[in-house]
Amino acid sequence: MVKLKGAISGLGKMGLSHAAIVGAHPEVDIVSVCDTSTLVLDAFKRFTKVKTYTDYQKMIDNESLDFVVIATPTRIHYEMVRYALEKGIHTFCEKPFSLTIREGEDLVTLANQKKLVNQVGYHNHFIGTFRDLKRLLDTDVLGDLVHFTGEAYGPVVIKEKSGTWRSDPKEGGGCLFDYASHVINLIQEIIGRPTKANGSQLKRIYSKEVDDAVYSILTLESGLSGVLSVNWSDETYRKMSTSLTILGKKGKIICNASEMKIYLKEANSKENLGKGWTIKYITDFAIPVNFYLRGEEYSAQIANFVDCIIRKSQTEINSFKQALITDKVIELLIADSKN
Amino acid sequence: MKMDKVLFGDNQFFAVNHLSDEKSREQAIRFKDDAAIIRVLDQAREIGISTFMCTTHDRIANVCDYVRANPEKYRGFKIYPCMPYAHKYANAVTDLGIIGTIKQYIPGNIFSTFTKGGVAFIRKDFIGFMELFIDAEMKMFKGINTPVIFIQNVLVDLILGLKMFDVFKEYDSYIRKKYNAEPGYITMNLPALLDSLNSIGIENPIICSSINKIGFRMSGGINIYEKYLTEKTFRPIALQVLAAGALRPKEAIEYIGKFPKIESVLFGASSKSHIQETKELIEQYL
Numbered sequence A: 001m002v003k004l005k006g007a008i009s010g011l012g013k014m015g016l017s018h019a020a021i022v023g024a025h026p027e028v029d030i031v032s033v034c035d036t037s038t039l040v041l042d043a044f045k046r047f048t049k050v051k052t053y054t055d056y057q058k059m060i061d062n063e064s065l066d067f068v069v070i071a072t073p074t075r076i077h078y079e080m081v082r083y084a085l086e087k088g089i090h091t092f093c094e095k096p097f098s099l100t101i102r103e104g105e106d107l108v109t110l111a112n113q114k115k116l117v118n119q120v121g122y123h124n125h126f127i128g129t130f131r132d133l134k135r136l137l138d139t140d141v142l143g144d145l146v147h148f149t150g151e152a153y154g155p156v157v158i159k160e161k162s163g164t165w166r167s168d169p170k171e172g173g174g175c176l177f178d179y180a181s182h183v184i185n186l187i188q189e190i191i192g193r194p195t196k197a198n199g200s201q202l203k204r205i206y207s208k209e210v211d212d213a214v215y216s217i218l219t220l221e222s223g224l225s226g227v228l229s230v231n232w233s234d235e236t237y238r239k240m241s242t243s244l245t246i247l248g249k250k251g252k253i254i255c256n257a258s259e260m261k262i263y264l265k266e267a268n269s270k271e272n273l274g275k276g277w278t279i280k281y282i283t284d285f286a287i288p289v290n291f292y293l294r295g296e297e298y299s300a301q302i303a304n305f306v307d308c309i310i311r312k313s314q315t316e317i318n319s320f321k322q323a324l325i326t327d328k329v330i331e332l333l334i335a336d337s338k339n
Numbered sequence B: 001m002k003m004d005k006v007l008f009g010d011n012q013f014f015a016v017n018h019l020s021d022e023k024s025r026e027q028a029i030r031f032k033d034d035a036a037i038i039r040v041l042d043q044a045r046e047i048g049i050s051t052f053m054c055t056t057h058d059r060i061a062n063v064c065d066y067v068r069a070n071p072e073k074y075r076g077f078k079i080y081p082c083m084p085y086a087h088k089y090a091n092a093v094t095d096l097g098i099i100g101t102i103k104q105y106i107p108g109n110i111f112s113t114f115t116k117g118g119v120a121f122i123r124k125d126f127i128g129f130m131e132l133f134i135d136a137e138m139k140m141f142k143g144i145n146t147p148v149i150f151i152q153n154v155l156v157d158l159i160l161g162l163k164m165f166d167v168f169k170e171y172d173s174y175i176r177k178k179y180n181a182e183p184g185y186i187t188m189n190l191p192a193l194l195d196s197l198n199s200i201g202i203e204n205p206i207i208c209s210s211i212n213k214i215g216f217r218m219s220g221g222i223n224i225y226e227k228y229l230t231e232k233t234f235r236p237i238a239l240q241v242l243a244a245g246a247l248r249p250k251e252a253i254e255y256i257g258k259f260p261k262i263e264s265v266l267f268g269a270s271s272k273s274h275i276q277e278t279k280e281l282i283e284q285y286l
Helices: A013-024 A038-047 A056-062 A074-086 A101-113 A128-138 A175-191 A296-311 A320-338 B021-030 B034-047 B058-069 B086-105 B118-124 B126-141 B153-162 B165-179 B190-199 B222-231 B249-256 B272-285
Strands: A004-009 A028-034 A051-053 A067-070 A090-093 A118-120 A145-153 A194-203 A213-220 A225-231 A241-248 A251-256 A259-264 A276-281 B006-008 B051-055 B078-083 B148-151 B182-187 B206-210 B235-239 B264-267
Touching: A004 A013, A004 A056, A004 A296, A013 A028, A013 A067, A013 A296, A013 B153, A028 A056, A038 A051, A038 B126, A038 B165, A051 A056, A056 A074, A067 A074, A067 A296, A074 A090, A074 A101, A090 A296, A101 A118, A101 A320, A118 A296, A118 A320, A128 A175, A128 A241, A128 A251, A128 A259, A145 A175, A175 A194, A175 A213, A175 A225, A175 A241, A175 A320, A194 A320, A213 A320, B006 B272, B034 B058, B034 B272, B051 B058, B058 B126, B078 B126, B126 B165, B148 B165, B148 B206, B153 B165, B153 B182, B153 B190, B165 B182, B165 B190, B182 B190, B190 B206, B190 B222, B249 B272, B264 B272
Parallel strands: A004 A028, A004 A067, A028 A051, A067 A090, A090 A118, A145 A225, B006 B051, B006 B264, B051 B078, B078 B148, B148 B182, B182 B206, B206 B235, B235 B264
Antiparallel strands: A145 A241, A194 A213, A213 A225, A241 A251, A251 A259, A259 A276
C-alpha cells in the first residue's frame, strides 16, 4: 500500500509530540514540518530526512500532502486550516479550534463541502475510562441525573512572570482556552451540551494578561446544571489532572484518566456492578496502540484520524463541528464573566 | 558488569501513581520531607537492595547530598540516574516555550557562557548542547557511583518517533566517554527501539520497559514483546511488572521469570514489608 503523506505545522510541545506519533504510524510518511523557530527546524534538518519550511503556504503548495496536523497558536488556526481545506488536504487541528465562532463555522462548512476528514485534538475521548463513562451514562446506570462537576487542575503557571503565546489573550492563551476547553468538551460530549453559563469567574492568579482559573455554573440543554472548576496554577498536582463527577438518583460516578469509581444504591446486574462502590482502572480499558508517547490517547486519536482518511469516512469523535460547540461555550463563559 | 536483579525505583516518592490520584496525594503528603524518602531508602538497603534508580527530580539532589555526607553508610550503594525528570520541562515548555525553558534550566551554561547568541550556538552544535544538558542533569550525582545512566521514556520515545536515531548514537558514546558508564534507555516501545538502536550499530543495549502479564503499556502488543524477549539480543529491565497494581505480586513476577534474558526488575514501594516481599519474589523467580 502507498503510504499517506503527512505534515506538521507548529513544533511546540504538542507539534513535536504529534510529529513523533505520526512518524511512527506504519501507514504514514511524514514528509515535511513547518515552524517559525529555525532552531527546531535545524534539528530536523540535522537529524532527519523530513523537509522543513518556515512558510506554511509554501509547504502546502510544494508538497502533495494527504493531511496536515496543525499545532500552532490558536489565533492562526483559521488561516492555516482554511488554506489546507481549500487545497483538498485532510486536517487535524489542535484544540481549542477557533477564536471566533464565525471563523469556526466557516471551517466546518468548508470541511464538510469538501468531504475532508476533520478532527480536533480533544484527546480525552481516546482515554478508555472517559469512553466507558459515556457508555455507562448512555445505558442509564445513574438514572435521572442530578448534578455534575467537571474539573481540571495542574501546575502550568505557578509563579509571576511573563510567558509565551499562552499568556496572551489575543493569541488564545489562558486557562480557559488551554485547560478548561478540555473539560467543557468532555461535559458536552459525555453529559450534554451546555447552553447557559452563570456566575462565571475568570481569575488571574499569577498571569498578568490571562486567566489562571475558571469557575462557572453550566446549564445543559437537558436543564441539568453543574459546576466547572479549572485551575492551571495549582502546584499540588504533578501534571494536568482532569475529572468528571456525575451524581444521579441511582448513584454517582467519579471518573478521571486512570480510574472510574462507581457508587450504586442498588446492584446493576446487566453491567455486573454491585451495590456500593466499584473501582475500575485504566488497565481494563486502555486502548491498544502501536506506539506510545505520553499516553495511549495521543496515538489513538492520530490512528483514528489516519483510519478515517484511509476508509474515506468521517470521524464520529472530535470533528470540527463538535469542537465548535466547545468554542461557543467558551464564548458564553467569557460573556458571562463580564456581566 | 552485571546489574543487580532488584532495582529500587522512586515513583512512590514523587506522587507518581498510574492508577489513583488519591494515592498519589497520600504519597505526596507522606514524602513531604526528604527524611521520609531517606528512611524508606535505608529500609530497602537494610533488606539488601543496593541500587536506586531515580529521576533527576530536584529533591533527588538532597538525597545525593545525604549519600555523599555518609560515605560509610552508603558503601557499595549505586544510583542509576534517569534524565530528565520530564514534568519539570513539560510544564515549563507550556509556560515558557522551548527557548524559555532552556534559559531557565541550563543556567550559567548556554546563555551566559556563550553570550554571543546562545541559540546560534545550539544550532551549530546540537550535540554540544546535548552534552551540556547531560552535564547539567548529572551534576547532582557528582561523587556517587552511577554505573548506568538512562534517558527517560518520554525523550527516548520522542526521538524514536521523530527518527532522530543519531541522537541515540551521540548519547551512547558521550555517556561511555564522559561518565565511564553504560547508557540505558527507558521506553514504552521496546521492539521499535531495539530495532532502531541496532540499525545504528548499538548492540546489546540496556533497555528498561513495561513487561507484564496483561500487556499494559506494551506498545504493539504482548506477542511481539515476548518474541523479542526470547529471540533478540539486549539487556532487559522489566518495569511496571505489576501493571500499575492490576496484578498480584506473585503471578506478576512468576511471569517475568519465564524470560531468562531479563536481568533486573525495577519496582517501587513505600512499606518495608512490600519491599521485602517483592524483593524475595524477584530473587526466587529471576
